[in-house]
Amino acid sequence: MNRRGAAGLDLEATLHSGQAFRWVRQPSGWHDGFVGPERVRLRVRGDVLEWGGDVGRATVERYLRLDGSHETFLREVVRDAPLEAALGRFPGLRLLAQDPWELLVSYILSANSNVAKISRTIEGIARLAGEPSDGAGGLRHRFPGADAVAELTETDLRSTGMGYRAPYVRATARRVVEGGLDPARLPGMNYEDAREALLECAGVGPKVADCVLLYGCGHVGAFPVDVWMERVLRERYFPRKRMNHAAWGAWARGHFGPWAGYAQHFLFHDRRTPAGAPVTRTAVARPRAAQRRPRA
DNA sequence: TGCCAGGTCTGAG
DNA sequence: CTCAGACATGGC
Numbered sequence: 001m002n003r004r005g006a007a008g009l010d011l012e013a014t015l016h017s018g019q020a021f022r023w024v025r026q027p028s029g030w031h032d033g034f035v036g037p038e039r040v041r042l043r044v045r046g047d048v049l050e051w052g053g054d055v056g057r058a059t060v061e062r063y064l065r066l067d068g069s070h071e072t073f074l075r076e077v078v079r080d081a082p083l084e085a086a087l088g089r090f091p092g093l094r095l096l097a098q099d100p101w102e103l104l105v106s107y108i109l110s111a112n113s114n115v116a117k118i119s120r121t122i123e124g125i126a127r128l129a130g131e132p133s134d135g136a137g138g139l140r141h142r143f144p145g146a147d148a149v150a151e152l153t154e155t156d157l158r159s160t161g162m163g164y165r166a167p168y169v170r171a172t173a174r175r176v177v178e179g180g181l182d183p184a185r186l187p188g189m190n191y192e193d194a195r196e197a198l199l200e201c202a203g204v205g206p207k208v209a210d211c212v213l214l215y216g217c218g219h220v221g222a223f224p225v226d227v228w229m230e231r232v233l234r235e236r237y238f239p240r241k242r243m244n245h246a247a248w249g250a251w252a253r254g255h256f257g258p259w260a261g262y263a264q265h266f267l268f269h270d271r272r273t274p275a276g277a278p279v280t281r282t283a284v285a286r287p288r289a290a291q292r293r294p295r296a
Numbered sequence: 297t298g299c300c301a302g303g304t305c306t307g308a309g
Numbered sequence: 310c311t312c313a314g315a316c317a318t319g320g321c
Contacts, residue, residue, distance in 0.1 A: 018302065111303040117319065163317025205304050226302040268302075
């Protein structure tokens, strides 16, 4: 067992807010999952973060981005009233630094789907082609590399319930194997180039690309616009105004600035979480009073 | 039963 | 370039 200060971390919000799809809550209070290829369990008790599994402190801290990213975001983003409300409601929510390849597949599967189903199909792919991993949470499987996914037939993939997305996953896996895209290089590329590279993949449009860039590549300005964000933007910012998703995204990046993607995730989670849902209290200082309401 | 789910692809105007 | 429909599947 390893420990370090939790720094106000809310694992429930962080691991189950729709940015990651493989964390499983256990009755014991642990969250069972993977950090890269390693089987890991995490929990917070009091103000202590604990983890088990064959991973070092640096790996856990990198995954949870306990490197000052969140504090920089708080300092540099434009904190308007809607964002301030979300920050106040989920002060322990953090963005993760996940594996770009696994995220690419995950978000291809997210198209016109829902979180529960994405989780099921991702788990299905792991069972079909990933290496077994025994842990406190039972037998699970690592997420397979592109080479292993490319070996699967469309019929194999459809057996997970992913439906018409199967050929997209297969084609994208093949593209990676053939060298048309190297997911590991995306974090080191600039945002525009990385986005263009992702858009070449089957099943990857603007929204999926931005999710991969934000949650897996450290491109914190990426602002994915989906049906939920469109709701937020129309309800809280531009009542009775219609824009296409590209226009919403462009406005949001200009409005929130270089850390717009972080703002997006807080707004997303806030909008999706019903009022009255249990909220984990943390020791984080309360944000200051709201600034101004944006003009339409 | 019919609609919706973290969209993307395709074909028409 | 912009905009409808189709698209597998499962839950409510």
